[in-house]
Amino acid sequence: MKTIYNKRSHNITRLCSLFSISNVEYYRLLKKDLKGCNLPKDGLKDKIEDVILKYPYYGYRRVTKILQNKGENINHKKVLKIMRLNGLLCKRKRRFTRTTDSNHGLKIYPNLTKDVKLSHTNQLWASDITYIWISKRFYYLAVVLDVHSRMCVGYSLGDSLESQLVLSALKKAVLGREINRGLVHHSDRGVQYASKDYIKLLKDHGISISMSRKANPYDNAYCESFIKTLKYEEVYQKEYQSLDEARESIEHYIEKEYNEKRIHSSIGYMSPMDFEKTLTKQEQHA
Numbered sequence: 001m002k003t004i005y006n007k008r009s010h011n012i013t014r015l016c017s018l019f020s021i022s023n024v025e026y027y028r029l030l031k032k033d034l035k036g037c038n039l040p041k042d043g044l045k046d047k048i049e050d051v052i053l054k055y056p057y058y059g060y061r062r063v064t065k066i067l068q069n070k071g072e073n074i075n076h077k078k079v080l081k082i083m084r085l086n087g088l089l090c091k092r093k094r095r096f097t098r099t100t101d102s103n104h105g106l107k108i109y110p111n112l113t114k115d116v117k118l119s120h121t122n123q124l125w126a127s128d129i130t131y132i133w134i135s136k137r138f139y140y141l142a143v144v145l146d147v148h149s150r151m152c153v154g155y156s157l158g159d160s161l162e163s164q165l166v167l168s169a170l171k172k173a174v175l176g177r178e179i180n181r182g183l184v185h186h187s188d189r190g191v192q193y194a195s196k197d198y199i200k201l202l203k204d205h206g207i208s209i210s211m212s213r214k215a216n217p218y219d220n221a222y223c224e225s226f227i228k229t230l231k232y233e234e235v236y237q238k239e240y241q242s243l244d245e246a247r248e249s250i251e252h253y254i255e256k257e258y259n260e261k262r263i264h265s266s267i268g269y270m271s272p273m274d275f276e277k278t279l280t281k282q283e284q285h286a
Contacts, residue, residue, distance in 0.1 A: 044074065045082050052083075055233075055262075065269040106194035112184050112210035118148045120283075121276055122180040125153065125173065125207075127166065127187040128223035130231070132157065132250075134240040141230075141250065142169040142192075144185075146177070147222050149279070150264050151272035152254050153177050157247050163195040170201055179205050186210040188220055229258070 047070075051063050058066070060083050064076040116124045124147040131138045142165045144154035154173030158165045170185075185207045187193040193211065202209055212220055234253040240246035260273045267275040 044072070044078075045086060047072065048079060048082055049086075056237075061265060062263055062269070065263060106191065106196075107199075108189055108194065109209040109211045111186075111213055112208060113186050116184055120180070121146050121149050121151070121279060122177055122183055123148055125183065125185045126220055126223045127154075127169065127185065127193065128220055128227060129161065129166065129190070129192065130227045132235055132240075132246060134243055134246045139243060139246065140165055142166045143223060143226065143230075144169050144173040145223055145226050146272075147186075149272045149276045150222075150226070150267060151259055151276060152226065155250075155254055157243070157250060159243065161192065163192045163198055166192045167198055167201065170198065174201070174205055179207065181206070182208065184208045184210050186212070186220065188212045189214065226258075229262070230254070233257070233262075 044067075047067060048063055051058065051066050055062070055066075060080040061076050063083065064074065064079045067074055067079070113124065118124060126145045126147050127143065129140055129142045132141050133139075137159075139157060139159050140161050142154075142156045142158075143152055145151070146153050153176060154169040154171070156165055156168035156172065158168070183206070185202055187210075189211050192198065199209065230250075230253065234250060234257075238246075238249055240249065259271065261271050263269045263271055264275075270278065
């Protein structure tokens with residue numbers, strides 16, 4: 001095991017593959033060579049590993065919340081210590097690829113998000129586009145997010161960046177949600193979102209139109225965060241062989257994993273679905 005531990009000379013993941021063991025098993029064996037670490041012996045590490053195996057990209061705060069929900073009396077500092085000593089902390093790399101073309105002569109709308117005080121769902125939607133690598137070429141995914149609950153309410157995967165892609169995602173959102181008076185739809189200044197058909201669909205449903213400031217993509221940080229999560233928890237874990245396979249897998253992740261199960265610190269460590277159910281109950285008793 002000491003031979004494997006030479007981190008300066010070897011890549012841990014590659015060595016684990018050569019020895020036919022998992023990264024988790026590597027650190028379990030490595031523990032025998034570490035002295036003075038005082039690792040807990042109450043089975044907590046095994047419980048943390050169980051959470052990590054199910055949600056490999058959860059950080060220590062989300063892992064803590066999962067364990068607390070299961071009845072464990074533990075704080076995030078202890079979980080962080082155990083995860084650090086056992087090499088269970090996730091390290092992410094930020095990637096950025098441009099999918100926006102704002103060099104067009106179509107009408108640009110002002111940014112309305114600064115005036116929205118979130119208190120309920122279907123109050124502010126955010127939309128964006130990202131790329132997905134499928135079988136030797138790029139495809140594109142358009143999403144619509146309810147900012148208050150973080151629920152992904154619309155999405156569409158296709159082989160073109162034409163306006164039909166974002167139209168399909170918006171139509172799904174409109175058909176599946178209640179359109180509240182004053183609903184604001186926010187996007188970047190891309191030609192897809194400024195297109196005649198897209199603007200018409202928003203106006204036909206009485207939805208106010210908001211666009212990011214020029215050269216400021218972080219106005220749409222909510223969608224950026226969702227896309228980053230989707231990439232790391234779904235897309236980067238798979239090697240899609242066809243568009244149909246990607247559609248099925250991404251739909252399952254969004255509907256069954258992200259919307260129903262994935263917890264978010266911004267909404268009290270609940271999933272979007274649980275958060276919306278809680279809001280509905282509060283409104284009924286108000």
